[in-house]
Amino acid sequence: MEAGSHETAQTMKFLHEALGDIGSALSKRRIWFALASEDISDQHRRTSLGPFWLLINYLVFVGTFVFIMGRSEGIPNYTAYVALGLLVWFYIMETMNSGVGLFVREESFIKGTTLPLSLYVFRMTMQALMRAGYAALGCVVLLAISGVDLNWYWLWSAAAVVLIVFVTPAAIMIFAFLGAYFPDSQFIVQNLTRVGMFLTPVFWAHTSAGDLGVRGIFYYWNPFTYFLEIVRVPILSGDAPLRSFALCIAISCAVWLLALVLLGRLRRQVVFML
Amino acid sequence: MVSIRAENLTLTYRLRRRLSLARNTVPLPHGGRIEGSGRTQHVRALDGVSFALEAGDRLGLIGGNGAGKTTLLKILYGIFEPTGGTVDIKGRADALFNINLGFRREATGRRNIVLRGLINGWTDEQISARMDDIVAFSELGDFIDMPMKAYSQGMAARLAFSVATSLEPEILLMDEWIGAGDPEFQVKARRRMSEMAEKAGIIVLASHNHQLLRRICNKVLKLDHGKVEHFGPAEEYFSGEKEDQ
Numbered sequence: 001m002e003a004g005s006h007e008t009a010q011t012m013k014f015l016h017e018a019l020g021d022i023g024s025a026l027s028k029r030r031i032w033f034a035l036a037s038e039d040i041s042d043q044h045r046r047t048s049l050g051p052f053w054l055l056i057n058y059l060v061f062v063g064t065f066v067f068i069m070g071r072s073e074g075i076p077n078y079t080a081y082v083a084l085g086l087l088v089w090f091y092i093m094e095t096m097n098s099g100v101g102l103f104v105r106e107e108s109f110i111k112g113t114t115l116p117l118s119l120y121v122f123r124m125t126m127q128a129l130m131r132a133g134y135a136a137l138g139c140v141v142l143l144a145i146s147g148v149d150l151n152w153y154w155l156w157s158a159a160a161v162v163l164i165v166f167v168t169p170a171a172i173m174i175f176a177f178l179g180a181y182f183p184d185s186q187f188i189v190q191n192l193t194r195v196g197m198f199l200t201p202v203f204w205a206h207t208s209a210g211d212l213g214v215r216g217i218f219y220y221w222n223p224f225t226y227f228l229e230i231v232r233v234p235i236l237s238g239d240a241p242l243r244s245f246a247l248c249i250a251i252s253c254a255v256w257l258l259a260l261v262l263l264g265r266l267r268r269q270v271v272f273m274l
Numbered sequence: 275m276v277s278i279r280a281e282n283l284t285l286t287y288r289l290r291r292r293l294s295l296a297r298n299t300v301p302l303p304h305g306g307r308i309e310g311s312g313r314t315q316h317v318r319a320l321d322g323v324s325f326a327l328e329a330g331d332r333l334g335l336i337g338g339n340g341a342g343k344t345t346l347l348k349i350l351y352g353i354f355e356p357t358g359g360t361v362d363i364k365g366r367a368d369a370l371f372n373i374n375l376g377f378r379r380e381a382t383g384r385r386n387i388v389l390r391g392l393i394n395g396w397t398d399e400q401i402s403a404r405m406d407d408i409v410a411f412s413e414l415g416d417f418i419d420m421p422m423k424a425y426s427q428g429m430a431a432r433l434a435f436s437v438a439t440s441l442e443p444e445i446l447l448m449d450e451w452i453g454a455g456d457p458e459f460q461v462k463a464r465r466r467m468s469e470m471a472e473k474a475g476i477i478v479l480a481s482h483n484h485q486l487l488r489r490i491c492n493k494v495l496k497l498d499h500g501k502v503e504h505f506g507p508a509e510e511y512f513s514g515e516k517e518d519q
Contacts, residue, residue, distance in 0.1 A: 028392075028395075030392055031392045031393060034388070034389060034392055035389070038378055038380075038381060038385075038389065041380070042378065042380045045380050108372065108375055109375065109376070111348075111353065112353070112371050112372045112375050113353070113375070113393065114351060114352045114353055115393070268354075268355045269287070271353065271354065272287045272288075
């Protein structure tokens, strides 16, 4: 009984510290906003098209998939399907890949300043959102060209985007700790996200409901499927995927809980790991 | 009133074997004693360090490499949390550890001043109030609106120095005295450092330069392998040191 209450007190202390770290980072939003904008413009400073290369890269990808797979897949409005799928998948892939190296990259800041760890996480979230924004421009244009009707179901997709943005900092946090404590994970995550593009229904669909098959397994047992579907289904099928939504909300809460526990427990130790 | 009170400060951390397939991934210890063997090795970077400083005190930290000087400074600043003991600091601590941190090659000098100011926790008003002084002191002239990659090393160092010393510190933590630039600028820099040091309520300065410490400090804390070997008035310590030689 004694030990139990001690444990609870300890957990509460960790959670309190984690929330304090996040609160402090939120109050310093000028810093991460400024640094994220600098990051984006640094990456494209010497090019003439600048960050619009992000848009072009996205359009080339969508175009390639439509050209190669468009006819064989038999999905109605394949262009819109791939446009939405790639938009979300690229965002997920990028946050995972750069998240895993985050604390390692920020070593000199972590060892030299007292800025809260969450600040680096928010900076990266902001950067990923800005980059995705350019692809989103292309996505909206493609949706318009491919003849999708604007209707009230789009609000469900907007809510899905909000949910994905909400869970992003927590996911980055977890991957950042993973990368700091387990350096090899950088390569594992890189590999998984590359393979994940094919294992997740980004450009293919699982249509035959009765027969599971290999595709069915990767469709149903892949958490990313549901994050793609809550954005895609309302726009393409005019339907509110309530069960996928419920699942995504549950996953997001679990991810945030894990992130808070990790932040509380490891916040002060990570500096010795780098 | 500013003050620092450290009571039995201890910092140990585990040298963790990182989960990795590659060898030699144990991070190098920052200093101190390595205890234990096999899988669980601990580094005792600081061991029972106690001292108290009041307003006006200038403390010189001395000791060999790995004695724990930087570790102590980082605890006082708040980067490390002590694993034992308490530290009670009244007043805002500013640190001059790595003054080049956070400067971006692609951004202009002026933009870098803003970014560095934000990182230091300055408000917008403080940044714009200090901007002209920083620009003037750095002697960069029109270069201030050029990207930093166009600067010579000396120019970049002058800018970093000007930003770093544009403080009104209550408690100033320094890992070695800093300076920058050509001989002419160095004179200016020395004067600026002295002025800033005079304004500070408390200074903690780690250095190997005993002449400098003798000039600046009124107290000395000597560390050896994380333990306090000596704590007392600087005059007494340095005059004793002279007789030894």
